[in-house]
Amino acid sequence: MTARKQLKLFDLTMIVIGLVIGMGIFRTATDSAQAALTPGIYFAAWIAGGIIALCGALTYAEIGSRFPITGGYYKIFAECYHPSVAFAINCIILISNAASLAGVALIGSEYISQLIFSQPASDVAKAFIAMGAVTIFYFVNLAGLRMSSRTQNVLMIIKIGMVLLLIGALFFPGASGAALHPSDALPGGGLHPSDVLPPGSASDGWSAIDYIKSFGIALIAVSFTYGGYQQTINFGDEVSNPRKTIPRGIFIGILVIISLYLLVQMAYVHAIGFEQLKTTKGIAAVVAEKMFGPSGKTVFTLLLFLAVLAYVNVLLLSNPRVMYAMSKDGILPKAFSRKDEKRDVLTVSLTVFAAICVIVLFFANTFDKILGFTIFLDSIGMATSAATIFILRKRTKHLDNTGIYTMRFFPLMPLIFISAYAFVGVSILLSTPMLALTGIIVFAVFLGIYFLVVHKNGRGISRP
Template identity: 45%
Template sequence: MSIIPRLNRFDLTMIVISLVIGMGIFANPSEVAVRAGDTYIFFGAWIFGGIVTLCGALTFAEIGARYPHTGGFYKVFSYCYHPAFAFMINWVLVISNAASVAVVAIIGANYINPVTLPPEWQGPTGVKVVAVLSVLILYALAFFGIKVSARTQNVLSILKVLAVILLFSAVFMHDDSTVITKAIPTQGSLITALGLSLVPIFFTYGGYQQTINFGGDIIDPKRNIPKAIGLGIGTVIFLYLAINFAYYKVLGLGGLQQTTTLASTMAGVIFGSVGSKIASVLMFISVLAYINVNVMANPRVYYAMSEDGTLPEIFRRVNPKTQVQEFGVTFFVASILVILFFSDSFRKMLDYVMFFDTIGLSLAAVAIFILRKKTKELDNTDIYTIKLFPLVPIVFILSYWFVTLNIFWANPGAALVCLAVFALGLVIYYASVYMNKGRLPK
């Protein structure tokens, strides 16, 4: 059964916002402040990261418009490079996505447990129980159908945006006489501080590229994909800059460096314990939105891999009534649950996840040059094309390579592990092809 388009432009815009706004903006500004060590570098990095993200979003908008396919992030690698390379890139990205969802679920449980559970349930066991339950509830919801999941996403996304707006507006109620902790300057050069600051920033801005996985689900994709991505990313950039200004105004750079539960801490400073609890609930809603959209998006990559014969046929089975890949969703959720039992720290995984992402996203962006040559017949049609080509994709690609080099320089061990995992993907690919009797496109 093939996938039938059922998602409109508004659905996709809300998906874009939720793919990007996870828990990163409520925790990672602290890490950026530590790495930047200076107010100007801190805000300059966020602004630069927003510009680069917009360049990436516009690049992926044209990729999605020129090549609208279910599991598009896999398909574009397969089409422009080779199925083996596509598998190498995507299998680690799906793993890193599952890991991110697992750890974000833990962070969400840390926020909500003190508000809803008795003290004896607020330890590590209670946190993991709530994280598992959150994932399982959204897993069950997914079986009601792609449209039900999209409507749920719309509601959660609107609540998430309202939460960010509420946190930002609270800054106007802040008394400037509050003591601001002195910032701790970073060690190293300006370039190093900027490069390392961009690691958590690009992680916080990331996720929008998964929208091309919904190519087969979108009504009129050649028009709606670029417009939804542009509107969604524009909204995200504005909200990110606004809430970072609020963090700085209330806590100062030193305060940012010393706390990771930024939203509840800031709300506590302004509104007291009640405000802190309300912020914790809003943060948990943000977590639910992030989990839900990933449960929707990632199985579509399995669908594309199965179409190429690199995964068994069961991964592309779609329920004709609900348009849900029941096995694919189950496999992805099972991966999250397994990781949940072994993951306790979000920050320890940051360099690993971002090394995967910077390589994968930059090479996906390079594909636009190949894709333009392969789809010349679309040049004079009404599809979206990048206005400042090739400047826009080049800015994105070079910026991500700059971050990749900084990760390698600062943490060569993590980089070498990631490269080994990429190489392992090649072994898994050929083993899968052999087991599936070489069912690859001719």
């Protein structure tokens, strides 16, 4: 066991940062600003998102320490819940991952469409660009091509570089809030508080309940941007001196992420203005244009689209492997484990996952719809997975005081995390009830599939 403990403090810190910082930071600020009645609520949502991420990451780290198994994030459900619930939750997590891929592809299409079209592109056109990206990389993966770790490192450098570039707007002469070109304005929509709040203004007539609702809706977009830390569950048994390294690495990593995200939000508000941020598309490219002119906007847009394509490719690589493992464990039909040995391609899993991504884009062709749907499904998965810590603590008492990581302030941290995602789920239910209802129906359908197909055929989720 000790031979596996290879991750040092710096390694774990970089893993946490790499898991969380994705493409959402280049889009979700607009959705969060649309929902926030005041700048105070806007920044409070970003701070709260970081605190929630910290509580979640530490919770998942202990789960990983008590349940050290490859693919722990999906196998933990089978360990702690009824097979039907585990099956349904694991399936909606895959749907959520597909929706997340679709959402990120739309972020890229929103940016690149500004270079392709002279006039603002329609939602349908942007959805087709996103579908095209998914389709291209589906065939790339089907041909057996793989993205090397070196390319992934370059991608991470590009993303960090773009984030630092945006932060630089705070200190760049002339990059302050000014009138935007009309083509930079969004036509409207998004998760706006007017969907659930009475008419009025941000400074006149709002009640405490209105502010709470506004904060909850703003937190939806923030939750998407902070996602990824749940994968720390897979490293709990591979960390050197876990009692000290895990909390320090996660705390430092989340603190760096919060700092970067807050600085980026300050840069957006500084360069664009809070009210204009609510209706600005391609916010990161707009900031780059203010700093370096039209050529800067073009270069930034191309770099971001390149990063989006790489993200799409990574998810098309990773998720079919999860489906393959689920098939091997009896969670999914055997067909999902079908593999082209010559090209090392999981043909069925890859095809099904890519098809789900395209279907999501077809029915929810705007980022706002995908955002609400994804985070609602995530709310179910996050809350139920974090709740397993209470079950595991009882079942693994024999591991206490054996050197594994155990969080401080238990049960406060997991309760904060679970309550936060329950709050986000309720916020989505109130602001966009049809999206929430769709998520509930999807969950219920998978429950039905389990009893009608999986359980009836004698297959179930085997506990490790």
